[in-house]
Amino acid sequence: MLVYSFVLNKDxxxxxxxxxxxLFKKLNRMEKPTTYCDVVLLMDKTNLHRIYHDTAYGFPIGxxxxxxxxxxxxxxxxxxxWSTILNKQENFRKAYKNFSxxxxxxxxxxxxxxxxxxxxxxxxxxxxxAAIENAKIILLLQKDFGSFKKWIEHHHPKTKEEWVxxxxxxxxxxGGEIVNEFLMSTGxxxxxxxxxxxxxxxxxxxxxxxxxx
Ligand SMILES: [Zn+2]
Numbered sequence: 001m002l003v004y005s006f007v008l009n010k011d012x013x014x015x016x017x018x019x020x021x022x023l024f025k026k027l028n029r030m031e032k033p034t035t036y037c038d039v040v041l042l043m044d045k046t047n048l049h050r051i052y053h054d055t056a057y058g059f060p061i062g063x064x065x066x067x068x069x070x071x072x073x074x075x076x077x078x079x080x081x082w083s084t085i086l087n088k089q090e091n092f093r094k095a096y097k098n099f100s101x102x103x104x105x106x107x108x109x110x111x112x113x114x115x116x117x118x119x120x121x122x123x124x125x126x127x128x129x130a131a132i133e134n135a136k137i138i139l140l141l142q143k144d145f146g147s148f149k150k151w152i153e154h155h156h157p158k159t160k161e162e163w164v165x166x167x168x169x170x171x172x173x174x175g176g177e178i179v180n181e182f183l184m185s186t187g188x189x190x191x192x193x194x195x196x197x198x199x200x201x202x203x204x205x206x207x208x209x210x211x212x213x
Contacts, residue, residue, distance in 0.1 A: 037197035048086040057185055058192030058203040064148040067186060068138055069099030072131050074182045075173050076122045084122075091120030096131060101148070104135035130173035137171060156188055156209055163189070 040053040061067045073092060077085045085092075095118050097103040115121065115128045138148045145151040155166055160180050167174040174182075183189040187208025193200040204211070 035194050037194045037199070041197070048089075049083070052086055053193075054199055058187055058199070058208065059206050060187040060208050062149070064138065064142065065099045065101055067148055067152075068101050068104075068135065069093065069096070070186060071134065071171075071174075071178075071182050072096060072099060074178045074185070075130050075134075076124075076127050077181070078127070078173070078175070078178060080122070088121055091118070095121045101135050101138045101142070104132055105139045107132045107135075126173060130171075133172045134174075141170075152188060153209070157212070160189060 037053065040047075040049050043050040045051075045054075061070065069092075073085050073089065076092070093099060095115055112128060112132070116123050116125070141148055141151040145154055155163070158166065160176075160183075163183055164174075164176045164179045167179045180189065184192045187203065187206070187210055190208075190210040193203060
């Protein structure tokens with residue numbers, strides 16, 4: 001038997017998930033509110049939230065394209081659940097050319113139309129436009145700083161509020177939640193995992209930037 005339950009999203013918003021009944025009973029016995037870590041650790045190892053939480057969330061990213069890919073996903077989540085984005089993440093990767101900054105910066109009108117007609121991704125003019133315009137900006141940052149990652153490191157460390165200001169004046173469609181999630185999910189800001197989460201130790205071993213203050 002499968003039931004819908006509402007749990008806390010990683011950005012502390014409620015989101016619906018489909019659970020088997022045993023998991024649902026377990027979840028309801030837990031003290032509320034539960035964290036994203038607590039909820040995800042109850043999920044099956046094959047659940048997309050579980051895979052994201054265990055292998056990606058909070059871990060540093062080395063490549064500019066992958067960093068940019070995470071930013072694209074966070075921008076596209078705005079107003080939607082993270083489940084929606086996780087379910088579509090492979091479609092995003094395909095539609096956005098493996099998140100190649102160079103290729104996306106060169107997208108023309110026909111690429112924009114292709115994305116607008118792709119039901120596998122989020123078809124939102126502002127979000128698609130933000131991906132293309134932000135790719136062009138990252139190309140410039142790569143010229144000036146060597147890489148997008150080096151540009152972030154150049155500014156690190158900053159408080160969440162300072163980061164939001166920097167992102168807002170540099171990029172399109174980068175509001176507070178998006179910037180916070182992007183930087184937490186890539187290890188520049190702390191807070192992706194609760195300290196008792198077993199994945200927190202693995203994140204620490206990967207030496208996230210938030211440790212270097
Ligand atoms: Zn965790």
